[in-house]
Amino acid sequence: MLYSMVVALLTTLPLANSASVRSLSSCLDNLHFAVQNLTYSSSIIYTTPAHSNAHARVSFTLVNTQVGLSFCEASSPGWSDADFFSGDIPRSCGVPAPNPQDIATTFTYLRPKRSMQVKQSWTCGGNKFISDLTVAVNIDCSSVEWQNPDWRWPNAGGAPYKTIMVTCKPINVESTQASTVEG
Numbered sequence: 732m733l734y735s736m737v738v739a740l741l742t743t744l745p746l747a748n749s750a751s752v753r754s755l756s757s758c759l760d761n762l763h764f765a766v767q768n769l770t771y772s773s774s775i776i777y778t779t780p781a782h783s784n785a786h787a788r789v790s791f792t793l794v795n796t797q798v799g800l801s802f803c804e805a806s807s808p809g810w811s812d813a814d815f816f817s818g819d820i821p822r823s824c825g826v827p828a829p830n831p832q833d834i835a836t837t838f839t840y841l842r843p844k845r846s847m848q849v850k851q852s853w854t855c856g857g858n859k860f861i862s863d864l865t866v867a868v869n870i871d872c873s874s875v876e877w878q879n880p881d882w883r884w885p886n887a888g889g890a891p892y893k894t895i896m897v898t899c900k901p902i903n904v905e906s907t908q909a910s911t912v913e914g
Contacts, residue, residue: 758858764849770788771787772787878892
């Protein structure tokens with residue numbers, strides 16, 4: 732599975748004494764990110780040949796060994812599977828306890844490009860850290876299309892004309908340790 736990760740770590744306090752260095756070192760010790768259980772699904776329900784109701788959903792859990800788990804999910808409207816999550820719209824994730832005020836996580840999922848950007852900031856030992864992960868989302872999806880052979884106009888019974896359902900197998904994307912510190 733292809734993926735890339737860029738991690739920028741910024742410190743808010745100077746590294747003037749050894750206590751700050753130890754604190755920074757412990758904050759970076761075994762720093763690791765992973766995207767777990769990434770799922771995607773969409774549905775398009777045509778009530779007539781010219782009118783549809785459509786939406787898609789993506790969800791995953793971000794693992795950061797320094798702060799724990801963040802649950803991320805979003806829905807997107809669109810006209811077709813290629814349109815869902817096509818804009819560069821950041822979406823917020825739920826943050827882990829006990830210090831959610833120190834943690835902020837957002838993501839942008841670009842379905843047409845099969846790419847996801849995840850950004851997370853947190854505080855550790857008085858230092859502020861910011862991660863920026865770019866993940867190639869190579870998910871295995873299947874599409875099921877059904878057209879109602881008994882559909883007639885006017886549609887007094889409210890039966891759908893056609894449905895298109897896309898479901899994808901969950902994936903996990905492991906990353907490497909953080910390697911860059913600026914401060």
